[in-house]
Amino acid sequence: MIEIKNLKKIYNGVTVVNVPALQINKGESIGLVGNNGAGKTTLFRMILDLIRAESGEVLSNGEVVAGGENWKNYTAAYLDEGFLIDYLTPEEYLYFVGGLHQQNKAQVDEQTAALTEFFNGEIINKGKYIRDLSKGNQCKVGVASCLLQKPDLLMLDEPFANIDPSTQFRLKNILKDQNKNKGVTTIVSSHDLNHVTDVCDRILLMEKGVVIKDIATSSSTLSELEEYFGVGQTIGAAKQTIEFLDKEENH
Structure with a gap:
């Protein structure tokens, strides 16, 4: 793809x-x-x-x-809150996105209702603009707008x-x-x-x-990544420190 x-x-x-x-x-x-x-x-x-x-x-x-x-x-993407129109409420924004994809208000409402658990009562009918939501709730709106696009x-x-x-x-x-x-x-x-x-x-x-x-x-992938970001990075930093000290000593 x-x-x-x-x-x-x-x-x-x-x-x-x-x-x-x-x-x-x-x-x-x-x-x-x-x-x-x-x-x-x-x-x-x-x-x-x-x-x-x-x-x-x-x-x-x-x-x-x-x-x-x-x-x-x-293609649907959400990278950060810059993808949102922050002077709209979540409902207004989702209706806007749905409209771009030939979905009427009832269709958007139906899909939004399916995300009730994901929204956790914090998004819809709260009378807030997107700019007034926490970053976490802005993310929920962004993800929901992606899903609307199917x-x-x-x-x-x-x-x-x-x-x-x-x-x-x-x-x-x-x-x-x-x-x-x-x-x-x-x-x-x-x-x-x-x-x-x-x-x-x-x-x-x-x-x-x-x-x-x-x-x-696979079952070992998490351990492999943890080793890279943990032990691997620590060893790399230690090597850089040793190299720096060696250079200083030689000077």
Whole structure:
């Protein structure tokens, strides 16, 4: 479904994304993990044609994304609250999104009702504008707007970051249902290794803009990632410290 070829993005002389080749097949559930600055969000934005590449291209269903329109018909994404119209209430925004996809008010209400548990009584009929909601509740509105679109490709950037544990559990079930039962290709980035390994069948580990590992999720994947981010990072930092001290000593 998604094919990346020689994709590169450079900011101020620093390469922040460098992906020579990557294939994401239809129906896969992909987890994108990495430390801050790894290039995850930049890669997301390039896949969505929000940032132009220095070189290379992203294809969706065989068509180049940059400057294209067809991919927008089957792609839904929520990266942050900037995707929302914050001077609307959640209801107004969801009606707006539904209208863009030829859904009337009754159809939107029906789909919204199915998300009652996910909303947990905090979103609908509260008389608040989106800008007055917490980041967690803004995320709920963003996810709901994606689901309204009934996409073939769903992309969420750090959706677990600001929501409470109960909502995290519900969101995981939603993502599993979208992927396993509805065949939606899902790409989710997260700093929470437990959630991402639970939800995704394939994990892409990014470091300094490069996908350094492409892992089929198994019973050992969580331990492998924990070792990388824990022990591996600690060893790396220790080596840097030793190298620095050696240099100082030699001077």
